[in-house]
Amino acid sequence: MSEPMIAIQGLTKRFSTADGRKHLAIDDVNVEVAEGEFVSILGPSGCGKSTLLYMVGGFVAPSAGAITVQGRPVTGPGPDRGPVFQEFALFPWKTVLENVMYGLRQQGVSKAEAEARARALLDMVHLKDFADFYPKELSGGMRQRVAIARTLAYQPQILLMDEPFGALDAHTRTVLQNELLGIWERDRKTVLFVTHGVDEAVFLSDRVVVMTRAPGRIKKVVEIDLPRPRVRAELLVNRRYQEYIVELEQLIEDVHLEAAGA
């Protein structure tokens, strides 16, 4: 097998709380993600799954263990790993178009080319008429579309998505999941996707990593063997899809029970 896109070995993260106690957030996590694979990290809130993603992004330093991307150790953030946050994190003082152009301009792409590429991406996320709007004028779903376009613009090899649809209403979430799948099925970037939604994880992923809580450890890795392109209406009546949902719901419930019992 070829080298994994992302290799996480013995990853551990300890925080010091305000009163000086040590809190073990992530404990000895080992994951490998292949190129072009869509992997979700599923777990209850407070299981450290976002922290795990931030460490892959290079935003947070691990306490122990190693992360390599294409064989190179992660020492900080880089344009090979594009983050998409639940809070969108758009630059509010820039227009939609300027936001999407920003990463390209940072990398020295000419203004004309950056604008052309940004406009094409806005077209793809159905926002071409909103190029001159400011983020505050957009709905949550539109903001997240801009954020995805902004990250796709500088062509990272890996998308790091931190509960990207968590702040959206149920309908918008479904629409954006479909759009994300559409985009992903076209260019097959490697995606690490953090979520606490079981159906979201099954619908999108090739593999789902289920995590325990406090400390966050890997409980189980579930391979999602469902045909692509995936169509929600077809999956809902698909027996295997339903079994995955039940299996993962059960695992999450176990995690909750274990946490309550501990």
Place this chain on the structure above:
Amino acid sequence: MKSALRKLGPAASTVLSLGALLVLWEILARLAQIDGFPPATEALVQVPLILGERESLASIGASLWRMFLGGALALCFAVPVGLAMGRNKRIAQALNPVLTAAYPIPKAALMPIIMLWFGVGDLSKVLVIFLGVSLPLIYHSFHGAHAVDEKLLWSAMAMGMKPVARLFKVVLPSALPDVLLGCRVGLAMALIVMISSEMIARQSGAGDLLFNALDMALYGDVYAMIVILAAIGFVLDWVFERVRRRLVHWAESRQDAMVPGGGV
């Protein structure tokens, strides 16, 4: 009545409330019949007379010039200090106690000491205005920089933006609404300190005019000067508010609630 007021808009409501204040002043003064409390009409007729005198205009101009200098110096000094405190824990820990201790001191109270060092001239007054404006400006810049969304910085880092560029392209614009709020507080502070410094170091300026009139029992002039100062404050704030809105039109509104005269 309410809907009629609303239709008139903020400008008309400002005129209405100021007009009501003047009428109230006039009535109370006529009822009270005290020397030190002349009616509005008697005070207001002095306003054009004061503004018509070259000497008093020059005095007011000199005051505003010192205020501008002190404010500009404060801007150059306080904003970088506040932003640095907001982004660096050690700098914040070192300076925060000083800031907290200095904040409640009336800056005019420092005037005697500053006068001992720098005399009664312009320098002392500019310095004390600088101090008065600096503190709120540092405070608000500090909070603005401290509250910068970490994810914005991360997004910029992932794009490959270097630390110095992040300071100017992410931290500064993020903190701008707070910095400008500090500027507005600083503007009011500058006016107050400007007048009080001139009351203490009586040599020239609007505060000097005011107290000269008081010494000579020209109460109409005293009140006229207060009206002029209020008008200056009002106009400066109005202009600043226009500039501020233009600069941070992109920000989610959250500070407008405390703006005087903003909305009915």
